[in-house]
Amino acid sequence: MSVKIAPSILAADFSNLERDIKYINESKADWFHLDIMDGVFVPNISFGMPIVDTISKLALKPLDVHLMIVEPDRYIEIFSKLGSKILTVHYEACNHLHRTIQKIKSLGMKAGVALNPHSNINLLIDVIEDIDLVCLMSVNPGFGGQTFIENTYKKISQLKEIIENKNIKCLIEIDGGVNDVNANKLISCGANVLVAGSYVFKSGNPAFNIEKLKRF
Ligand code: DX5
Ligand code: ZN
Numbered sequence: 001m002s003v004k005i006a007p008s009i010l011a012a013d014f015s016n017l018e019r020d021i022k023y024i025n026e027s028k029a030d031w032f033h034l035d036i037m038d039g040v041f042v043p044n045i046s047f048g049m050p051i052v053d054t055i056s057k058l059a060l061k062p063l064d065v066h067l068m069i070v071e072p073d074r075y076i077e078i079f080s081k082l083g084s085k086i087l088t089v090h091y092e093a094c095n096h097l098h099r100t101i102q103k104i105k106s107l108g109m110k111a112g113v114a115l116n117p118h119s120n121i122n123l124l125i126d127v128i129e130d131i132d133l134v135c136l137m138s139v140n141p142g143f144g145g146q147t148f149i150e151n152t153y154k155k156i157s158q159l160k161e162i163i164e165n166k167n168i169k170c171l172i173e174i175d176g177g178v179n180d181v182n183a184n185k186l187i188s189c190g191a192n193v194l195v196a197g198s199y200v201f202k203s204g205n206p207a208f209n210i211e212k213l214k215r216f
Pocket of ligand 1: 008010011033035139140141142144177178195
């Protein structure tokens with residue numbers, strides 16, 4: 001299976017949102033990655049329901065929604081109604097992660113769990129069989145355009161080993177600072193999904209940048 005590319009809309013030009021969504025629709029990208037930040041779990045606020053609704057109406061590919069918010073259970077249902085296909089919550093934001101995962105899946109979405117750079121892979125050992133996707137944060141969440149944290153490679157390999165040993169289908173997604181310099185190594189360590197914001201939107205042609213990541 002070739003690597004999936006999920007461009008992060010956080011890096012799009014919001015004054016030309018329809019155009020940028022069209023770029024992704026017409027590119028080789030696989031998903032739309034939507035970063036929802038509440039200013040509490042992370043020190044930044046991004047965008048909310050009206051923008052997700054707009055994107056949902058224009059997007060021709062699955063919405064991969066990354067909730068960087070406290071108490072995400074409050075919003076699972078609404079993101080399902082807004083068309084989220086993959087809904088990712090943070091391990092660090094959930095007191096009852098198992099229950100949260102079941103709730104996401106009961107609404108027909110794929111359940112993702114994100115781990116901050118400081119959180120050990122083994123924290124997921126008792127729920128990994130219930131998770132469809134683990135999002136390894138390769139920057140501290142909250143902002144686009146940050147530098148990739150090198151320790152991520154080790155975490156991918158550790159997670160891949162667990163997934164293989166258990167013979168399960170959980171996807172490994174990498175989020176933050178992904179570009180054409182680190183993509184190859186990320187994939188060889190075991191990454192299945194690459195989120196890329198700045199690399200896709202901030203210079204040159206998004207479709208070409210996506211194709212470059214897809215070629216590794
Ligand atoms: C960070 C977000 C990322 C971010 C990625 O908190 O979760 O998805 O938008 O942006 P780049 O690729 O610019 O690091
Ligand atoms: Zn994200």
